[in-house]
Amino acid sequence: MNMPLALPAETETLMHREAAEAADVIAIQFARNRDIATALGARLRAAPPVFVATCARGSSDHAATYAKYLIETGLGIVTTSLSPSIGSVYEVPLRLRGALFIAISQSGKSPDLLRNAEAAKAAGACVVALVNVEDSPLAQLADTVIPLCAGPERSVAATKSYLASLAAIAQLVAHWMDDAALLDALEALPQVLREAWKQDWSSLTDGLVDARNLFVLGRGLGLGAAQEAALKFKETCGLHAEAYSSAEVKHGPMALVGAGFPVLAFAQPDGTGAGVVAVAEEFAGRGAGVWVAAGAAQAPALQAGIRLPLAAVAHPALAPLATVQSFYRAVNALALRRGHNPDLPPHLNKVTETV
Secondary structure (H helix, E strand, O other): OOOOOOOOOHHHOHHHHHHHOHHHHHHHHHHHHHHHHHHHHHHHHHOOOOOEEEEOOOHHHHHHHHHHHHHHHHHOOOEEEOOHHHHHOOOOOOOOOOOEEEEEEOOOOOHHHHHHHHHHHHOOOEEEEEEOOOOOHHHHHOOEEEEOOOOOOOOOOOOHHHHHHHHHHHHHHHHHHOOHHHHHHHHHHHHHHHHHHOOOOHHHHHHOOOOOEEEEEEOHHHHHHHHHHHHHHHHHHOOEEEEEEOOHHHOOHHHHOOOOOEEEEEOOOOOOHHHHHHHHHHHHHOOOEEEEEOOOOOOOOOOEOOEEOOOOOOOHHHHHHHHHHHHHHHHHHHHHHOOOOOOOOOOOOOOOOOO
16 A cells, blocks of 8 residues: 655755745846946947847746736837747748847757757847856856746745746846836835745645646736746646636636636736736636735735735836736645645756757
């Protein structure tokens, strides 16, 4: 007879320990990369790219979603996600001359990412690598390397490296824009993340113990956070979750949302937030199980337990980092409540090398 494996205590998982390190990691990262971001930002202002192409997979691709919205809303430069298979499988040479090519990776050694970065450089793009392993093949071929400085990450579920990716993107774009307000807000970000780690999301954990499916909603700068949350529900909790824009969910998927169907919504403190809250309230009116991560001023009508508290940020562009940090603590607890070890998801490896 097989005995169930003993699970670690909530605070003893690698995921919990590593996610809790994010604030210190990002403080170190900002100090180390300030000169890199300043110099690259000045070069990009002097010679703006014709467009930006990102290339990544998994959690890193969710960071690329954040980059898309931050660059497009802050700089008005079209930013698109490049499918790695275009270069690695189809072997189609893309016209990237004059583009900024941003590759995001923890390991920096996945063959498909490397092949696309090589092709982008050969095509005349400026290749920037956001990478955690600084002596990786990706770092060696990039024109500019922005180290994530996350250090070793032993849990299969990426946490501090994901938040470090978002922070690196925010620092680069802040210097590219030469935006004093965003630069000042970045200085306060490590302390914001420490406050985010303390937020009580236990109502979400309690409510999803027996769930089988759910939607995670976001929009704009918050969409990447919703994508990241849906992935973490799958890999750490064995819970099927799908991420949608709060606008796109109304084009078909909302037909599934009825009584008891769980919905987690991330409301950005910007022009998209009211729409996210409105959709969540509509679903709550149908009897769905709804939780909304939002500031009290954004969702004053939501009851306690439905509104998940957020740490205050000095700039709306940094809200996704605080939201995800609070979420990581909650999903770690949920995984254990559901009988899963979040550090060892079945069938997964820490480094996935795709061709």
